[in-house]
Amino acid sequence: MAYASFSYSRTTAVRVCLGLSLTGLAVFITLYYHYLQDPVFHQNAYALLTTVVVLRSMHTMEVTLRPKWRHSTEEDRLARQKRGLPVPTKERQHYENVRDQKTLKTMWFMVAYGLSMFLGGFLIWGMDNVFCSEIRRMRRTVGLPWGLFLEGHGWWHIMTGIGAYLYITWGIWLRHCLNNRQEEYHLRWAHFWQIPEVIRTSGGSSENGVSRAKKST
Secondary structure (H helix, E strand, C coil): CHHHHHHCCCCHHHHHHHHHHHHHHHHHHHHHHHHHCCHHHHHHHHHHHHHHHHHHHHHHHHHHHCCCCCCCCHHHHHHHHHCCCCCCCHHHHHHHHHHHHHHHHHHHHHHHHHHHHHHHHHHHHHHHHHCHHHHHHHHHHHCCCHHHHHCHHHHHHHHHHHHHHHHHHHHHHHHHHHCCCCCCEEEECCCCCCCCEEEECCCCCEECCEEHHHHHC
């Protein structure tokens, strides 16, 4: 994901250097973690990489889709028209702005939801580490199967997995938007508790890049 986030629209030379750099970084983190045998280093490295990639994707999303940042407001259109530059029609520009603002709203909800799941998983795992003895006694008292719900590390895997899936889906959708293929693909996500997926649009199944079913949320 780091490579996909930073290599978009770059030259081949930059992509090669980026790929080699990320490979070297991954090897360094792996070997240094093996040397230290300290999970805190691994957790911090993972958190730092994830933060950098997510912030980069947020920036790309905003400057690409937000009308005022990509200079696609009506004032920008008229200014380009006065300079004799090619411009879309007022109706077309309005449609694209509304479409992309709707897409942005859904993307930001997806980002907030994914981060909440991700950070919530780490919070539960941290509490599990701090109160390990007490939680273990509670699990033994409750017994199976309900004791499984007190497995903090298990919840960490589930919640970070959901957060990672949301981020990957967001990244795929964002990449289609960067390639100006919003009309070809849309997000199908009827309710927040369901699994979102980016699918190819066929016969008016989407509106402004978002599945119509999403309106129910």
